[in-house]
Amino acid sequence: MTANIASPHGNQPGTDVLVIGAGLSGLMAAVHAVQAGARVRLIAEGWGQQLIAPGWISVCDRADDDVIAEVRGYAALHPDHPYAKAGDDAMVHGLEAFQAITAAIGLSYDRRRRDGHNMRLITMLGAIQRVMMAPRGIANSDWTDVTESILLVGLRGWRDFYPELAAGNLRSQGIEARAIRIDLPEPPGPWDRWPTDLARLFDSSAFRAAIIKQVQPHIRGVEKVGFPAVLGLDHHTEALTNLSEQIERLVFEIPTLPPSLPGLRLSNRLRRWLLRRGVRVQIGHPVTRGLVEGDRCVGVEVQALGHVTPFYADHVILATGGLYSGGIQTSETGRVWEPIFDLPTAGPDVPGREGWYYDRLLKERGHPIHRQAGLRVDHDLRPLNAAGEPALANVYATGHMLAGFNPLTDGCAEGIALATAYKAVHTALELDDKNHRGATDTGL
Ligand SMILES: Cc1cc2nc3c(=O)[nH]c(=O)nc-3n(C[C@H](O)[C@H](O)[C@H](O)COP(=O)(O)OP(=O)(O)OC[C@H]3O[C@@H](n4cnc5c(N)ncnc54)[C@H](O)[C@@H]3O)c2cc1C
Numbered sequence: 253m254t255a256n257i258a259s260p261h262g263n264q265p266g267t268d269v270l271v272i273g274a275g276l277s278g279l280m281a282a283v284h285a286v287q288a289g290a291r292v293r294l295i296a297e298g299w300g301q302q303l304i305a306p307g308w309i310s311v312c313d314r315a316d317d318d319v320i321a322e323v324r325g326y327a328a329l330h331p332d333h334p335y336a337k338a339g340d341d342a343m344v345h346g347l348e349a350f351q352a353i354t355a356a357i358g359l360s361y362d363r364r365r366r367d368g369h370n371m372r373l374i375t376m377l378g379a380i381q382r383v384m385m386a387p388r389g390i391a392n393s394d395w396t397d398v399t400e401s402i403l404l405v406g407l408r409g410w411r412d413f414y415p416e417l418a419a420g421n422l423r424s425q426g427i428e429a430r431a432i433r434i435d436l437p438e439p440p441g442p443w444d445r446w447p448t449d450l451a452r453l454f455d456s457s458a459f460r461a462a463i464i465k466q467v468q469p470h471i472r473g474v475e476k477v478g479f480p481a482v483l484g485l486d487h488h489t490e491a492l493t494n495l496s497e498q499i500e501r502l503v504f505e506i507p508t509l510p511p512s513l514p515g516l517r518l519s520n521r522l523r524r525w526l527l528r529r530g531v532r533v534q535i536g537h538p539v540t541r542g543l544v545e546g547d548r549c550v551g552v553e554v555q556a557l558g559h560v561t562p563f564y565a566d567h568v569i570l571a572t573g574g575l576y577s578g579g580i581q582t583s584e585t586g587r588v589w590e591p592i593f594d595l596p597t598a599g600p601d602v603p604g605r606e607g608w609y610y611d612r613l614l615k616e617r618g619h620p621i622h623r624q625a626g627l628r629v630d631h632d633l634r635p636l637n638a639a640g641e642p643a644l645a646n647v648y649a650t651g652h653m654l655a656g657f658n659p660l661t662d663g664c665a666e667g668i669a670l671a672t673a674y675k676a677v678h679t680a681l682e683l684d685d686k687n688h689r690g691a692t693d694t695g696l
Contacts, residue, residue: 267293267532269680270552270563272539272592273571273579275300277651277669279522280346281569282531283353284677292531293563295554297538297578299519301652306507307481307514308373308386309361309670311347313663318368319384320344323667332656334668337631338675343667346674347385354387357521358489362391372396374478376413376506378421378429384667387514389492392504393478400475401428404506405467408433410445412509413480432470437462450482451513454491464498471501481505481513488517538578542568542593547645552592567680570627570635570649571673579653580625588625590653595635595643598655600624618661626655632679633672648676 269285271278274296285292315322323343327336335343354361363385364371370382371394380395395402402422406415415431422429437459441449453459467477477499484491496503507514526533537556542549543564551564572579572592581591586608588599600607600620608621617623627635627649634642635649650672652659659665677683 267291267563267565269293269567269569269677270295270565271569271571272296272552273300273569273573273577273651274298274519274523274533274535275571275573275577275651275669276302276666277673278569278571279519279526280350280353280670280673281571281650281677282526282533283522284349284674285569285681286526286529286531287349288677288681288683290681292526293534293565294526294531295534295537295539295552295563298536300573300577302512302515302518304510304512305515305666306375306381306390307512307518308381308383308390308507309347309350309666310663311343311384311667313370313382315370315382315384319370320368323664330656332628334629334654334656334672335664337629337633337654337656338668338671339631342675342678343671346670346672347667349674350670351385353522353525354518357525359517359521360388360489361385362388364394364396369396374402374418374422374504374506376418376480376508378418378425380425383663387505387517389483389488389503389505390481390507390514392476392492392502393506395427398427398475401430401473402476402478403467403470403474403501404429404431404478406431406433407450407480408435410436410450410480412447413506415478418506430470430474432467434463434466437466447480447482447508447511447513448485448516450480451485451488454482454484455487457494460491460494460498464495467499471499474501476502476504478504478506480508482508483513485513485517485520488513539572539592542644542647544593544644547642549593549644549647566646568644568647569673569676569680570647570653571651571669572653574652574659575621575625577652580627582621582625588621590627590635593635593644593647595627595649596638598624598626598628616661618658622660623658624655626657627653628655633676646680648680650676 268290271282271294282294374393404415419429419431539552543551586604609619633648637643651669
């Protein structure tokens, strides 16, 4: 909902950029704004989808050759696609900036520099997922150039990863894979551990030493060794390096059931990076409505600690996600809407909910509600009103909530989150690409 009010900026310290949302898109928008020297506040009801997603970055999963070239070609033919709205430069710089900041916070993300193709990564069911970029541990599973066998390691008694199942499915695709199970080298813990419990154990060098001892006898003829993605939380890079060195094989991670450790590591470190640079980060606080004066948003109201507090800012980045994150709402009558500013929201072109889903669950192009629900924006990423004009001069929408693509089936949602976060902040702050700076400061 939107309220027309006089803007009592009160005695709050000034905020140049207010980001709503702590998904990939909101977090990166905050990073770009900080790097541009802006005063930034980030408010989110909770963390975004990265806490349950695998952790890799899909830019264009269906691309067979150079991914960036394929995206450029696709965007040229589809002017309403978010990649076309954000533009080529935003995609390229958005990816580069993400790779730079993740390296700076000690979580390197890799891609195939040699030919720009997608990597071929291993999933927990033993399928192959094509993606452009991934945290190093997951990227290490790229089997494109593997000639020998891989070994998958499971933890006896743990219900979230079945190495035999994955290895069997890999073999059926012609990939030499074996599976073993090892014991957790400590007294029995809770009967059902979370990935985070295991990751904390892998942070300890003594724990890892006991794991290494059990794996070493099985590595003859093996080129790489895969574990579920629980190899450390706070000391992940150290754990990955240590395991690779001691097992004397490249060690990789396979995404498991939620919570996603790759997403958790990223969220924790980006939050720390932002806090150390003076960003006000409020997670757990829902924004309930926008405060509008004329054609500008002057701030938002936030419901927290039992009362409503207004926060004011010069620019607002709306990164509240789609149907499953609260950024887009639906009702049983078939209404589809954006709840903070009540912005016009596209939905399936049918009355009621009749046409939202096809009869079959699995459809290659996905269901109409997923493809068609979202905010239409101009080339500055400002949401449009019913007349096709920017609804508000200083509000920019990014990521999953945008119309023009299907975030569930198109294999590009993370690339869009990064490209549009870059574009929105650079447009809001009127930066050109010369102002673009990667994260060269490594302080956490
Ligand atoms: C299991 C899973 C697997 C996936 N796999 C892939 C894949 O392989 N490839 C791919 O491209 N994509 C994949 N995705 C999708 C991709 O991860 C998301 O599209 C992307 O991360 C979205 O980022 P976002 O920042 O736009 O939104 P989100 O991550 O949805 O973040 C939205 C944020 O807005 C906040 N918010 C919402 N409403 C309010 C409010 N009123 N006030 C304050 N805050 C609010 C939320 O709390 C959250 O912090 C997957 C998603 C899931 C869940």
